[in-house]
Amino acid sequence: MRPGLTLVRERAGLTQRELADRLGCSQPAISQAEAGGASLSIATLQRFADALGCDLQLDIVPRETMLNEGVPVRLLSRE
Numbered sequence: 001m002r003p004g005l006t007l008v009r010e011r012a013g014l015t016q017r018e019l020a021d022r023l024g025c026s027q028p029a030i031s032q033a034e035a036g037g038a039s040l041s042i043a044t045l046q047r048f049a050d051a052l053g054c055d056l057q058l059d060i061v062p063r064e065t066m067l068n069e070g071v072p073v074r075l076l077s078r079e
Helices: 003-011 016-023 027-035 042-051
Strands: 054-058 073-077
Touching (some): 016 042
């Protein structure tokens, strides 16, 4: 699960459909991305960040501290 994507989307006051419209994709694609069911490229994550008014930050951390497979990702609000 990618709770960060859901949390940032909700803080931006957007529904999955509204975010999908901004990204030019479907609402089920957003749902799948938020649930961790899709492998997202860095370019796609950057598109999410831009659509949500956030900066994308990638961290490389020891595997035992990772919550999901792959590289942990955080979207930081630009406020």
